[in-house]
Amino acid sequence: MAYWLFKSEPSTWSWDQQVAKGNAGEEWDGVRNYQARNFMRQMQIGDRGFFYHSQKDKAIVGIVEVCAEAHSDSTTDDERWECVDIKAVRPFATPVTLDQIKADERLAEMVLVKNSRLSVQPVSDAEWQVICGLGQTEAD
């Protein structure tokens, strides 16, 4: 199983909205970036991801699970763009802020730190464990 990170501006699509979709999940649509799309194409059902709030919060606030593999993005007729569906699994007991991530040398190689603009990114197993620890949240 692979790990990922999904980034969203809470004013556009927030964790609370994601939770409200329940187990049915929701398309992670609107991505118009090839790198991000290519990562979504690699995702498999059951893969886990962090849900990150950019802008005001700048923190990882929850864990999501991929519940549909890449398919065409319903928000555009342009067939280049695809997206997966994700559903909320559980919130972080304590959100992990960007400041915390930057301060932890074990996370120095995270894409979030190296390329903050990429909206869908891979997370390593080690990074996953470290961040779940910081957030006092089950990693399973």
Add this chain to the structure above:
DNA sequence: GCCAACGTTGGC
């Protein structure tokens, strides 16, 4: 609100 970094577009 500013600005740096990055990705995309389009003219040549």
Add this chain to the structure above:
DNA sequence: GCCAACGTTGGC
């Protein structure tokens, strides 16, 4: 195929 111009993102 290169590169300048432009638009967008996101941290500060």
